[in-house]
Amino acid sequence: MILLTRKAEFSASHYYWNEAWSAEENARAFGKCANRNGHGHNYTLEVTVAGEVDPVTGFVVDLKQLKDVMEKEVVAAYDHRHLNLEVPEFKAANPTTENIAVAIWRRLEGKIPGARLHRVRVYEMPDLFADYFGG
Amino acid sequence: MILLTRKAEFSASHYYWNEAWSAEENARAFGKCANRNGHGHNYTLEVTVAGEVDPVTGFVVDLKQLKDVMEKEVVAAYDHRHLNLEVPEFKAANPTTENIAVAIWRRLEGKIPGARLHRVRVYEMPDLFADYFGG
Amino acid sequence: MILLTRKAEFSASHYYWNEAWSAEENARAFGKCANRNGHGHNYTLEVTVAGEVDPVTGFVVDLKQLKDVMEKEVVAAYDHRHLNLEVPEFKAANPTTENIAVAIWRRLEGKIPGARLHRVRVYEMPDLFADYFGG
Amino acid sequence: MILLTRKAEFSASHYYWNEAWSAEENARAFGKCANRNGHGHNYTLEVTVAGEVDPVTGFVVDLKQLKDVMEKEVVAAYDHRHLNLEVPEFKAANPTTENIAVAIWRRLEGKIPGARLHRVRVYEMPDLFADYFGG
Amino acid sequence: MILLTRKAEFSASHYYWNEAWSAEENARAFGKCANRNGHGHNYTLEVTVAGEVDPVTGFVVDLKQLKDVMEKEVVAAYDHRHLNLEVPEFKAANPTTENIAVAIWRRLEGKIPGARLHRVRVYEMPDLFADYFGG
Amino acid sequence: MILLTRKAEFSASHYYWNEAWSAEENARAFGKCANRNGHGHNYTLEVTVAGEVDPVTGFVVDLKQLKDVMEKEVVAAYDHRHLNLEVPEFKAANPTTENIAVAIWRRLEGKIPGARLHRVRVYEMPDLFADYFGG
Numbered sequence: 001m002i003l004l005t006r007k008a009e010f011s012a013s014h015y016y017w018n019e020a021w022s023a024e025e026n027a028r029a030f031g032k033c034a035n036r037n038g039h040g041h042n043y044t045l046e047v048t049v050a051g052e053v054d055p056v057t058g059f060v061v062d063l064k065q066l067k068d069v070m071e072k073e074v075v076a077a078y079d080h081r082h083l084n085l086e087v088p089e090f091k092a093a094n095p096t097t098e099n100i101a102v103a104i105w106r107r108l109e110g111k112i113p114g115a116r117l118h119r120v121r122v123y124e125m126p127d128l129f130a131d132y133f134g135g
Numbered sequence: 136m137i138l139l140t141r142k143a144e145f146s147a148s149h150y151y152w153n154e155a156w157s158a159e160e161n162a163r164a165f166g167k168c169a170n171r172n173g174h175g176h177n178y179t180l181e182v183t184v185a186g187e188v189d190p191v192t193g194f195v196v197d198l199k200q201l202k203d204v205m206e207k208e209v210v211a212a213y214d215h216r217h218l219n220l221e222v223p224e225f226k227a228a229n230p231t232t233e234n235i236a237v238a239i240w241r242r243l244e245g246k247i248p249g250a251r252l253h254r255v256r257v258y259e260m261p262d263l264f265a266d267y268f269g270g
Numbered sequence: 271m272i273l274l275t276r277k278a279e280f281s282a283s284h285y286y287w288n289e290a291w292s293a294e295e296n297a298r299a300f301g302k303c304a305n306r307n308g309h310g311h312n313y314t315l316e317v318t319v320a321g322e323v324d325p326v327t328g329f330v331v332d333l334k335q336l337k338d339v340m341e342k343e344v345v346a347a348y349d350h351r352h353l354n355l356e357v358p359e360f361k362a363a364n365p366t367t368e369n370i371a372v373a374i375w376r377r378l379e380g381k382i383p384g385a386r387l388h389r390v391r392v393y394e395m396p397d398l399f400a401d402y403f404g405g
Numbered sequence: 406m407i408l409l410t411r412k413a414e415f416s417a418s419h420y421y422w423n424e425a426w427s428a429e430e431n432a433r434a435f436g437k438c439a440n441r442n443g444h445g446h447n448y449t450l451e452v453t454v455a456g457e458v459d460p461v462t463g464f465v466v467d468l469k470q471l472k473d474v475m476e477k478e479v480v481a482a483y484d485h486r487h488l489n490l491e492v493p494e495f496k497a498a499n500p501t502t503e504n505i506a507v508a509i510w511r512r513l514e515g516k517i518p519g520a521r522l523h524r525v526r527v528y529e530m531p532d533l534f535a536d537y538f539g540g
Numbered sequence: 541m542i543l544l545t546r547k548a549e550f551s552a553s554h555y556y557w558n559e560a561w562s563a564e565e566n567a568r569a570f571g572k573c574a575n576r577n578g579h580g581h582n583y584t585l586e587v588t589v590a591g592e593v594d595p596v597t598g599f600v601v602d603l604k605q606l607k608d609v610m611e612k613e614v615v616a617a618y619d620h621r622h623l624n625l626e627v628p629e630f631k632a633a634n635p636t637t638e639n640i641a642v643a644i645w646r647r648l649e650g651k652i653p654g655a656r657l658h659r660v661r662v663y664e665m666p667d668l669f670a671d672y673f674g675g
Numbered sequence: 676m677i678l679l680t681r682k683a684e685f686s687a688s689h690y691y692w693n694e695a696w697s698a699e700e701n702a703r704a705f706g707k708c709a710n711r712n713g714h715g716h717n718y719t720l721e722v723t724v725a726g727e728v729d730p731v732t733g734f735v736v737d738l739k740q741l742k743d744v745m746e747k748e749v750v751a752a753y754d755h756r757h758l759n760l761e762v763p764e765f766k767a768a769n770p771t772t773e774n775i776a777v778a779i780w781r782r783l784e785g786k787i788p789g790a791r792l793h794r795v796r797v798y799e800m801p802d803l804f805a806d807y808f809g810g
Contacts, residue, residue, distance in 0.1 A: 001540075002503050007532035011260070013148040013175040013217075018326060029327060031334065037217035040148040040175005042260050048536075053507065056423060057434060058499035063533070064436065082148075082172035094328035098272050102323065125146070125177050127277035128333070131318075135271075136810075137773050142802035153596060164597060166604065183806075188777065191693060192704060193769035198803070199706065229598035233542050237593065262547035263603070266588075270541075281800070283688040283715040283757075288461060299462060301469065307757035310688040310715005312800050352688075352712035364463035368407050372458065395686070395717050397412035398468070401453075405406075416665070418553040418580040418622075442622035445553040445580005447665050487553075487577035530551070530582050558731060569732060571739065634733035638677050642728065667682035668738070671723075675676075 003118055004060045005048040008070050010079035013038040014095040017084075038082055043100070044123040045074060047108060049115035061115040073107040097124045101132040109134065138253055139195045140183040143205050145214035148173040149230040152219075173217055178235070179258040180209060182243060184250035196250040208242040232259045236267040244269065273388055274330045275318040278340050280349035283308040284365040287354075308352055313370070314393040315344060317378060319385035331385040343377040367394045371402040379404065408523055409465045410453040413475050415484035418443040419500040422489075443487055448505070449528040450479060452513060454520035466520040478512040502529045506537040514539065543658055544600045545588040548610050550619035553578040554635040557624075578622055583640070584663040585614060587648060589655035601655040613647040637664045641672040649674065678793055679735045680723040683745050685754035688713040689770040692759075713757055718775070719798040720749060722783060724790035736790040748782040772799045776807040784809065 015038045016030035026034040033039070047070055051060040081087060083095035089103045101122045109117050123129040150173045151165040161169040168174070182205055186195040216222060218230035224238045236257045244252050258264040285308045286300035296304040303309070317340055321330040351357060353365035359373045371392040379387050393399040420443045421435040431439040438444070452475055456465040486492060488500035494508045506527045514522050528534040555578045556570040566574040573579070587610055591600040621627060623635035629643045641662045649657050663669040690713045691705035701709040708714070722745055726735040756762060758770035764778045776797040784792050798804040 001538075002506065003536040004503060005534050005536070009260075011174050011176050013173045016328070032215035035215055035217075037220045038148045038173055038175065039146050039215040039217065040173065041146050042177045053501075053503045055498070058421070058501035058504045060503050060535075080167035080170055080174040082170075082174065085172045093325070096323075096328035098274060098323045098330050099328045101272065125144075129275050130330075131273040131275070133271075136808070137776065138806040139773060140804050140806070151598070188771075188773045190768070191695075193691070193771035193774045195773050195805075228595070231593075231598035233544060233593045233600050234598045236542065264545050265600075266543040266545070268541075279800075281714050281716050283713045286463070290461075302755035305755055305757075307760045308688045308713055308715065309686050309755040309757065310713065310717075311686050312717045350707035350710055350714040352710075352714065355712045363460070366458075366463035368409060368458045368465050369463045371407065395684075399410050400465075401408040401410070403406075414665075416579050416581050418578045437620035440620055440622075442625045443553045443578055443580065444551050444620040444622065445578065446551050447582045485572035485575055485579040487575075487579065490577045530549075556733070633730070636728075636733035638679060638728045638735050639733045641677065669680050670735075671678040671680070673676075 001050055002053055002060050003048050003050050004066075004115070005046050006063065006066055006070065008045045008047070008067075008075055009042060010045065010075050011040060011042050012078050012080070013040040013082040014084055014090070015039065016094045016096065018094075038084070041124050043078070045070070045104060046119075046121040046123075047104075047117070048119040048121070049112055050118040051115035061112060065113050066115075069108065069111050073111060074104050077107070097122050097128060097130040098132075100124075101130040105132050105134055136185055137188055137195050138183050138185050139201075139250070140181050141198065141201055141205065143180045143182070143202075143210055144177060145180065145210050146175060146177050147213050147215070148175040148217040149219055149225070150174070151229045151231065153229075173219070176259050178213070180205070180239060181254075181256040181258075182239075182252070183254040183256070184247055185253040186250040189249075196247060200248050201250075204243065204246050208246060209239050212242070232257050232263060232265040233267075235259075236265040240267050240269055271320060272323055272330050273318050273320050274336075274385070275316050276333065276336055276340065278315045278317070278337075278345055279312060280315065280345050281310060281312050282348050282350070283310040283352040284354055284360070285309065286364045286366065288364075308354070311394050313348070315340070315374060316389075316391040316393075317374075317387070318389040318391070319382055320388040321385035331382060335383050336385075339378065339381050343381060344374050347377070367392050367398060367400040368402075370394075371400040375402050375404055406455055407458055407465050408453050408455050409471075409520070410451050411468065411471055411475065413450045413452070413472075413480055414447060415450065415480050416445060416447050417483050417485070418445040418487040419489055419495070420444065421499045421501065423499075443489070446529050448483070450475070450509065451524075451526040451528075452509075452522070453524040453526070454517055455523040456520035466517060470518050471520075474513065474516050478516060479509050482512070502527050502533060502535040503537075505529075506535040510537050510539055541590055542593055542600050543588050543590050544606075544655070545586050545659075546603065546606055546610065548585045548587070548607075548615055549582060550585065550615050551580060551582050552618050552620070553580040553622040554624055554630070555579070556634045556636065558634075578624070581664050583618070585610070585644060586659075586661040586663075587644075587657070588659040588661070589652055590658040591655035601652060605653050606655075609648065609651050613651060614644050617647070637662050637668060637670040638672075640664075641670040645672050645674055676725060677728055677735050678723050678725050679741075679790070680721050680794075681738065681741055681745065683720045683722070683742075683750055684717060685720065685750050686715060686717050687753050687755070688715040688757040689759055689765070690714070691769045691771065693769075713759070716799050718753070720745070720779060721794075721796040721798075722779075722792070723794040723796070724787055725793040726790040736787060740788050741790075744783065744786050748786060749779050752782070772797050772803060772805040773807075775799075776805040780807050780809055
């Protein structure tokens with residue numbers, strides 16, 4: 001068993017807000033992230049798949065197919081978007097680094113030919129990242 | 136003469152739009168950046184000052200003062216903001232990497248005690264940056 | 271279950287020395303690190319916590335609280351310090367990357383509100399790091 | 406138990422090719438990597454060992470010995486080499502990132518004094534890497 | 541006047557060899573780089589253009605056009621290639637970092653719409669790079 | 676004319692102190708850096724040389740010779756050292772990033788065969804660096 005990880009990037013806007021709270025409560029909980037004009041990040045996504053090495057090709061996964069799935073399922077939906085306003089899974093849940101990792105897992109799960117999704121890592125900034133392993 | 140450079144970071148949203156153009160013209164010129172919901176980046180700012188080394192301290196510039204000026208004049212105004220909507224200099228000019236570099240120069244010029252502003256570099260992403268030397 | 275990692279940095283001095291050994295034995299075991307004038311590094315600390323995502327906030331941990339704990343328990347004690355001379359846990363144990371990771375675990379364990387400490391990673395240099403998972 | 410990771414680098418050429426296939430099949434499976442003139446990469450190797458911290462030295466592993474083993478067993482054999490043409494384990498298996506990780510594991514296993522090999526990670530490029538844990 | 545820099549990457553093989561010299565002389569001058577099987581690198585290219593900011597768009601150069609020129613003139617010719625064997629300008633000149641920078645300048649000069657080529661920087665590895673300013 | 680830059684690293688301790696000042700004045704001017712136990716950094720050095728490309732080799736400078744000069748003149752003297760206590764040029768001048776850059780220039784000037792020293796850049800940390808061009 002071996003793990004293979006590929007990175008991709010997307011640039012997006014977001015803010016944190018809880019509709020059930022007052023503006024004061026939102027500011028207290030989320031600080032500068034509660035600014036509803038939004039702010040943004042260059043997100044880095046690492047997708048790790050697990051599998052056996054194919055003795056004919058030497059690959060765990062076809063890299064072109066993996067790249068295409070990541071592009072189609074994630075980057076096309078998130079890049080140059082406002083996550084709260086344009087991405088359905090964040091209508092009701094804050095697009096925190098944690099929630100983005102879970103959402104990307106759900107977008108990718110079962111769609112990678114010949115390998116098992118093992119981990120989704122999302123960096124919001126170089127000094128902050130979340131890991132999700134499913135389940 | 137020696138150059139001293141200090142980095143800072145800010146995360147912000149922006150979009151590119153020309154009010155004099157139709158939506159189609161904006162899309163053609165600016166592509167995905169014309170999405171008026173905005174998208175965002177982790178910007179990296181490098182401020183370079185030039186001067187002589189003070190023989191008593193060994194400094195060209197007091198690093199604490201330089202950091203405070205960068206924080207007060209730039210980071211406090213740009214970080215976790217939507218540049219088009221909340222920063223005055225981008226009401227009438229697109230917040231491109233080039234224009235952000237020029238705007239930061241204007242915010243910093245003449246405010247750094249004891250040293251001359253030499254260069255402002257702004258990274259929008261690790262693979263794209265602008266340099267402005269004034270004048 | 272999700273993992274959330276935050277980085278911090280500190281700059282410190284250290285040396286390696288075993289009081290029970292002669293200077294020759296120390297030089298043989300520790301090479302240039304046995305220089306008792308000390309040398310130093312920019313250390314990078316990664317603290318990983320594990321937990322469930324709070325459905326109200328979207329957070330595993332309050333990032334402000336995590337940052338404050340890391341600052342108070344680790345950075346305030348280690349940054350701009352000589353680890354052998356000024357940090358109690360290294361009076362009797364060499365401040366190796368391994369021992370620093372264990373010491374930081376002990377400083378942080380039980381102090382992070384609402385999440386479980388999962389891993390402490392310490393980089394002494396970009397090409398050398400230690401991971402400690404407790405226990 | 407603690408993990409200690411050390412990095413090294415090597416620059417090498419490779420191509421992907423299956424002798425049992427036609428040129429068209431190779432091009433279809435491997436794209437630009439099927440160019441038999443070869444192309445190359447700056448590979449980054451991370452070797453992680455596991456063990457207990459020696460209370461006398463504070464080390465899991467003697468770093469000088471670890472570096473020497475990595476240099477002798479891997480870097481001396483791979484650096485500035487054409488992997489397909491000059492490294493025996495890639496005569497019959499494509500030097501994919503996955504296969505390189507497995508091959509390095511086999512070169513290092515049992516040769517690191519006093520610690521257990523835990524993981525071999527190989528980066529072909531900053532955005533693509535493989536992890537092998539043995540077994 | 542402002543400078544705008546965009547990065548691109550390519551992976552290629554090369555070796556250093558002077559046909560007028562014996563094998564011994566080549567080995568003495570070029571060390572491991574004289575291995576004619578070739579070895580390779582992940583090259584990073586930085587292209588800097590100079591110009592005035594267009595007040596309508598906020599751009600010095602159309603980024604899409606700049607990217608397309610870099611892709612067509614450089615990356616398509618160099619990526620996944622053996623520079624000595626497949627790129628004409630290195631038939632008679634070693635593909636050193638210096639010569640690659642000069643060759644890329646010549647490929648790009650006069651082809652970037654609306655801006656002046658200012659600098660070509662080529663990284664062979666993160667710790668080695670060449671800058672060429674033309675002329 | 677072309678520029679060629681090579682990096683090297685060294686880890687060292689230092690502090691900032693002016694003997695003519697009281698402890699209070701030193702603390703006010705230098706903050707945490709006035710701790711006389713010392714603290715340390717992983718310094719990164721970039722040495723840039725300028726020259727013509729030799730048409731026979733394709734080199735501006737013999738990289739092996741450049742590396743050897745940097746190793747002998749700088750790294751051997753600074754690495755794993757306490758700059759204030761063990762490096763003569765910092766007996767009377769604070770080892771600030773600025774002064775280190777000037778001192779390295781003086782150590783290297785005139786010692787690089789066949790090329791002219793153009794710039795010395797010293798990073799004390801990734802977000803702080805000094806450039807010295809001589810004269």
